[in-house]
Amino acid sequence: MTKPTKTDLQKYKTILVKQLASLRGDVGSMRDEALRASDQDASVDHLADQGTDNYDQGFMLGLIENEEETIKLIEEALDRIDGKGEWEFGVCPMCHEEIENAKKPGKDGKKPKAAKATDIWIPKARLEYLPWARYCVRHQESEERNRESA
Numbered sequence: 106m107t108k109p110t111k112t113d114l115q116k117y118k119t120i121l122v123k124q125l126a127s128l129r130g131d132v133g134s135m136r137d138e139a140l141r142a143s144d145q146d147a148s149v150d151h152l153a154d155q156g157t158d159n160y161d162q163g164f165m166l167g168l169i170e171n172e173e174e175t176i177k178l179i180e181e182a183l184d185r186i187d188g189k190g191e192w193e194f195g196v197c198p199m200c201h202e203e204i205e206n207a208k209k210p211g212k213d214g215k216k217p218k219a220a221k222a223t224d225i226w227i228p229k230a231r232l233e234y235l236p237w238a239r240y241c242v243r244h245q246e247s248e249e250r251n252r253e254s255a
């Protein structure tokens with residue numbers, strides 16, 4: 106894998122900006138709808154209906170949370186493209202760490218373990234599909250596993 110070119114970066118940036126605009130619009134209207142639903146709850150006397158209404162509202166607010174998470178990821182990716190991020194755009198920081206660690210001798214003085222990662226660049230095919238991806242597929246999966254078990 107190689108470093109994204111300027112043309113690639115421009116392309117990712119266009120996708121990210123568009124996604125961000127559409128997500129921001131969605132979150133606004135979804136929040137309005139969820140709040141409107143809760144206003145109605147207050148005036149409805151049918152207690153039996155309330156269970157499903159609350160469920161719908163919780164479901165919608167859950168979707169909003171996911172969207173807000175995605176918005177955050179997109180904003181971070183845009184910062185990386187502009188050189189203001191925590192690391193360079195297109196790099197998997199965990200692969201980078203793995204390779205760096207493998208270069209150092211272990212604490213016991215033994216030869217370092219071979220890194221599983223061979224390069225730090227997230228494959229282009231993945232970035233075209235998910236330009237806000239923070240990690241390569243392997244590290245994304247281990248990250249998600251960590252979060253679930255936490």
Ligand SMILES: [Zn+2]
Binds near residue numbers: 197199222240242
């Ligand atoms: Zn990685």
